Amino acid sequence: MFTLPPLPFAPEALEPHMSARTLSFHHGKHHQAYVDKANAAIKDTPLADQDDVAVVRAAKAQGNQGLFNNAAQAWNHSFLWNSLSPGGGGAPAGALKDAIDRDLGGMEKFAETFKAEAVGHFASGWAWLVADGGTLKVVSTHDADTALVHDGLTPLVVLDLWEHAYYLDYQNARPGFVDAFLAKMINWEFATRNFAAI
Ligand code: MN
Numbered sequence: 001m002f003t004l005p006p007l008p009f010a011p012e013a014l015e016p017h018m019s020a021r022t023l024s025f026h027h028g029k030h031h032q033a034y035v036d037k038a039n040a041a042i043k044d045t046p047l048a049d050q051d052d053v054a055v056v057r058a059a060k061a062q063g064n065q066g067l068f069n070n071a072a073q074a075w076n077h078s079f080l081w082n083s084l085s086p087g088g089g090g091a092p093a094g095a096l097k098d099a100i101d102r103d104l105g106g107m108e109k110f111a112e113t114f115k116a117e118a119v120g121h122f123a124s125g126w127a128w129l130v131a132d133g134g135t136l137k138v139v140s141t142h143d144a145d146t147a148l149v150h151d152g153l154t155p156l157v158v159l160d161l162w163e164h165a166y167y168l169d170y171q172n173a174r175p176g177f178v179d180a181f182l183a184k185m186i187n188w189e190f191a192t193r194n195f196a197a198i
Contacts, residue, residue, distance in 0.1 A: 001042070002035040002052050002074045005081065013086040017180040022168045027081070030164055034073040041067045052078075053148065060149045072144040076126060076158065083157045085187035092188040096156075096195045103136040111182050113138045114159075118178045124162045127178075129191060130155055131198055154198050157191040 007027055011020040038055065042048045047055050052075050059068035091097060091107045104110040110129075118127035121140040128139050128147045131154040140161070141147060147155040159165075159181050166177035 001048060001050070002038045002055070002071070004032050004035045005078050007081055009084070009086050014084060014185060017169075017184045018084070018166075019169050022166070025168070026160075026164055027077075031074070031077040034070045034077065038067065038070040038074050041070060056146065057149060069144040072146045072149070075148060076144070076146050077160070079155060079158050080160050082190045083159065083187050084181075084185045085189070088185040088187050089183045090188065092192050094192065096188070096192045099131075099136050099195070104138070110138070114182060115175070115178050118159055118161055119175050121161050127159045127161055128153075128155055129157045131195060134198075154194065156194045157186060157188075159186075 004027075007023065011023045011027075014023070042050075042055060047058055050058065052071065056068065056071045056075050058064075059071050092100070097107075100107060100110050104113060114127060114129065117138050117140050121127060121142075123142070125140050125142045126146070128141065130137050130139055130147050130150075132152050136156075137153075139147065139150075139153070141150075147153045147158075159178065161174070163172075166174060170177045
Protein backbone atom coordinates (compact mmCIF):
# COMPACT_ATOMS: atom_id res chain seq x y z
CA MET A 1 0.00 0.00 0.00
CA PHE A 2 1.35 3.38 -1.00
CA THR A 3 0.58 6.77 0.46
CA LEU A 4 1.50 10.25 -0.69
CA PRO A 5 3.73 11.63 2.09
CA PRO A 6 3.52 15.33 2.86
CA LEU A 7 6.50 17.33 1.60
CA PRO A 8 9.11 17.60 4.39
CA PHE A 9 9.32 21.38 3.75
CA ALA A 10 6.96 24.20 2.78
CA PRO A 11 6.13 24.24 -0.96
CA GLU A 12 7.92 27.57 -1.46
CA ALA A 13 10.91 26.69 0.76
CA LEU A 14 13.18 25.65 -2.12
CA GLU A 15 12.61 28.79 -4.21
CA PRO A 16 14.16 30.03 -6.40
CA HIS A 17 15.90 26.70 -7.05
CA MET A 18 12.67 24.69 -7.22
CA SER A 19 9.40 26.59 -7.33
CA ALA A 20 6.19 25.97 -5.43
CA ARG A 21 4.53 25.70 -8.85
CA THR A 22 6.86 22.85 -9.86
CA LEU A 23 6.21 21.10 -6.55
CA SER A 24 2.45 21.52 -6.86
CA PHE A 25 2.53 19.53 -10.10
CA HIS A 26 5.39 17.20 -9.24
CA HIS A 27 4.19 16.20 -5.76
CA GLY A 28 0.48 16.91 -6.08
CA LYS A 29 -0.10 15.49 -9.56
CA HIS A 30 2.77 13.25 -10.74
CA HIS A 31 3.61 11.58 -7.42
CA GLN A 32 -0.07 11.30 -6.51
CA ALA A 33 -0.78 9.56 -9.83
CA TYR A 34 1.99 6.99 -9.27
CA VAL A 35 0.61 6.28 -5.79
CA ASP A 36 -2.95 5.92 -7.07
CA LYS A 37 -1.99 3.67 -10.01
CA ALA A 38 0.23 1.44 -7.87
CA ASN A 39 -2.53 1.02 -5.30
CA ALA A 40 -5.09 0.27 -8.01
CA ALA A 41 -2.77 -2.41 -9.41
CA ILE A 42 -2.35 -4.22 -6.07
CA LYS A 43 -5.96 -3.85 -4.89
CA ASP A 44 -7.44 -7.25 -3.94
CA THR A 45 -4.09 -9.01 -4.49
CA PRO A 46 -1.70 -10.53 -1.93
CA LEU A 47 0.46 -7.39 -2.30
CA ALA A 48 -2.29 -5.06 -1.06
CA ASP A 49 -1.17 -5.20 2.57
CA GLN A 50 2.58 -5.20 1.86
CA ASP A 51 4.76 -2.16 2.45
CA ASP A 52 5.97 -0.11 -0.48
CA VAL A 53 9.49 -1.57 -0.61
CA ALA A 54 8.09 -5.11 -0.64
CA VAL A 55 5.74 -4.23 -3.50
CA VAL A 56 8.54 -2.70 -5.58
CA ARG A 57 10.72 -5.78 -5.04
CA ALA A 58 7.84 -8.17 -5.81
CA ALA A 59 6.94 -6.35 -9.02
CA LYS A 60 10.56 -6.61 -10.14
CA ALA A 61 10.80 -10.30 -9.20
CA GLN A 62 7.53 -11.10 -11.00
CA GLY A 63 8.50 -9.16 -14.11
CA ASN A 64 5.33 -7.08 -13.71
CA GLN A 65 6.56 -3.99 -15.53
CA GLY A 66 3.29 -2.07 -15.28
CA LEU A 67 3.16 -2.39 -11.51
CA PHE A 68 6.91 -1.88 -11.20
CA ASN A 69 6.79 1.41 -13.09
CA ASN A 70 4.19 2.96 -10.78
CA ALA A 71 5.39 1.35 -7.54
CA ALA A 72 9.04 2.27 -8.15
CA GLN A 73 8.08 5.81 -9.12
CA ALA A 74 6.02 6.15 -5.95
CA TRP A 75 8.97 5.00 -3.82
CA ASN A 76 11.52 7.06 -5.79
CA HIS A 77 9.55 10.26 -5.29
CA SER A 78 9.19 9.73 -1.54
CA PHE A 79 12.98 9.25 -1.46
CA LEU A 80 13.43 12.36 -3.62
CA TRP A 81 11.56 14.73 -1.27
CA ASN A 82 13.83 13.63 1.56
CA SER A 83 16.85 14.16 -0.70
CA LEU A 84 16.00 17.88 -0.92
CA SER A 85 16.34 20.49 1.82
CA PRO A 86 15.92 24.27 2.06
CA GLY A 87 19.24 24.26 3.95
CA GLY A 88 20.85 21.87 1.51
CA GLY A 89 24.06 21.96 -0.46
CA GLY A 90 27.48 22.27 1.07
CA ALA A 91 29.17 19.10 2.19
CA PRO A 92 28.65 16.26 4.65
CA ALA A 93 30.89 15.62 7.63
CA GLY A 94 32.13 12.55 9.43
CA ALA A 95 32.09 9.08 7.95
CA LEU A 96 30.25 10.08 4.77
CA LYS A 97 32.77 12.82 4.01
CA ASP A 98 35.60 10.36 4.61
CA ALA A 99 33.99 7.85 2.23
CA ILE A 100 33.51 10.52 -0.48
CA ASP A 101 37.16 11.48 -0.13
CA ARG A 102 38.23 7.83 -0.31
CA ASP A 103 35.94 6.53 -3.08
CA LEU A 104 35.01 9.58 -5.17
CA GLY A 105 38.09 11.78 -4.93
CA GLY A 106 36.65 14.43 -2.63
CA MET A 107 33.66 16.76 -2.74
CA GLU A 108 34.70 18.76 -5.80
CA LYS A 109 35.30 15.61 -7.83
CA PHE A 110 32.04 14.10 -6.53
CA ALA A 111 30.13 17.16 -7.78
CA GLU A 112 31.80 16.89 -11.20
CA THR A 113 31.04 13.18 -11.43
CA PHE A 114 27.42 13.55 -10.29
CA LYS A 115 26.80 16.41 -12.71
CA ALA A 116 28.32 14.49 -15.61
CA GLU A 117 26.19 11.44 -14.81
CA ALA A 118 22.99 13.48 -14.40
CA VAL A 119 23.48 15.68 -17.45
CA GLY A 120 24.75 12.83 -19.61
CA HIS A 121 21.84 10.52 -18.75
CA PHE A 122 19.73 10.19 -21.88
CA ALA A 123 16.03 11.05 -21.42
CA SER A 124 14.15 10.28 -18.20
CA GLY A 125 15.56 8.68 -15.08
CA TRP A 126 17.30 9.23 -11.78
CA ALA A 127 20.85 10.10 -10.63
CA TRP A 128 21.95 8.48 -7.38
CA LEU A 129 24.70 8.49 -4.83
CA VAL A 130 24.74 4.89 -3.60
CA ALA A 131 26.78 2.62 -1.43
CA ASP A 132 27.77 -0.55 -3.28
CA GLY A 133 28.63 -2.69 -0.31
CA GLY A 134 31.04 -0.39 1.46
CA THR A 135 32.02 1.66 -1.59
CA LEU A 136 30.34 4.88 -2.70
CA LYS A 137 29.35 5.21 -6.35
CA VAL A 138 27.44 7.63 -8.57
CA VAL A 139 25.00 5.85 -10.88
CA SER A 140 21.89 6.62 -12.92
CA THR A 141 18.82 4.53 -13.70
CA HIS A 142 16.38 4.79 -16.58
CA ASP A 143 12.69 5.71 -16.38
CA ALA A 144 11.23 4.23 -13.16
CA ASP A 145 14.18 1.96 -12.42
CA THR A 146 15.43 2.36 -8.89
CA ALA A 147 18.70 1.67 -7.09
CA LEU A 148 16.54 0.02 -4.44
CA VAL A 149 16.26 -3.16 -6.52
CA HIS A 150 19.86 -3.37 -7.75
CA ASP A 151 21.69 -6.07 -5.81
CA GLY A 152 24.15 -4.69 -3.30
CA LEU A 153 23.20 -1.03 -3.77
CA THR A 154 21.94 1.14 -0.94
CA PRO A 155 20.50 4.49 -2.12
CA LEU A 156 21.85 7.48 -0.17
CA VAL A 157 20.43 10.44 -2.08
CA VAL A 158 18.70 10.92 -5.45
CA LEU A 159 17.86 13.54 -8.08
CA ASP A 160 14.91 13.23 -10.46
CA LEU A 161 16.00 13.71 -14.09
CA TRP A 162 12.53 13.63 -15.64
CA GLU A 163 11.68 16.90 -17.37
CA HIS A 164 8.68 17.36 -15.06
CA ALA A 165 11.21 17.90 -12.25
CA TYR A 166 12.73 21.02 -13.79
CA TYR A 167 11.03 22.18 -16.98
CA LEU A 168 8.90 24.94 -15.39
CA ASP A 169 11.94 26.42 -13.63
CA TYR A 170 14.81 25.69 -16.03
CA GLN A 171 13.08 24.75 -19.31
CA ASN A 172 15.48 22.39 -21.09
CA ALA A 173 18.56 23.46 -19.08
CA ARG A 174 19.17 20.33 -17.03
CA PRO A 175 22.77 21.40 -16.16
CA GLY A 176 21.46 24.44 -14.25
CA PHE A 177 19.04 22.26 -12.34
CA VAL A 178 21.79 19.82 -11.38
CA ASP A 179 24.05 22.69 -10.29
CA ALA A 180 21.28 24.07 -8.05
CA PHE A 181 20.68 20.63 -6.56
CA LEU A 182 24.34 20.19 -5.66
CA ALA A 183 24.89 23.74 -4.41
CA LYS A 184 21.58 24.54 -2.70
CA MET A 185 19.24 21.58 -2.27
CA ILE A 186 21.01 18.25 -1.71
CA ASN A 187 20.16 16.96 1.77
CA TRP A 188 23.41 15.66 3.22
CA GLU A 189 21.77 14.95 6.59
CA PHE A 190 19.48 12.46 4.86
CA ALA A 191 22.39 10.88 2.98
CA THR A 192 24.39 10.67 6.20
CA ARG A 193 21.53 8.86 8.00
CA ASN A 194 21.19 6.40 5.13
CA PHE A 195 24.94 5.76 5.08
CA ALA A 196 25.03 5.24 8.84
CA ALA A 197 22.21 2.68 8.61
CA ILE A 198 24.07 0.32 6.26
MN1 MN B 1 9.36 13.02 -10.86
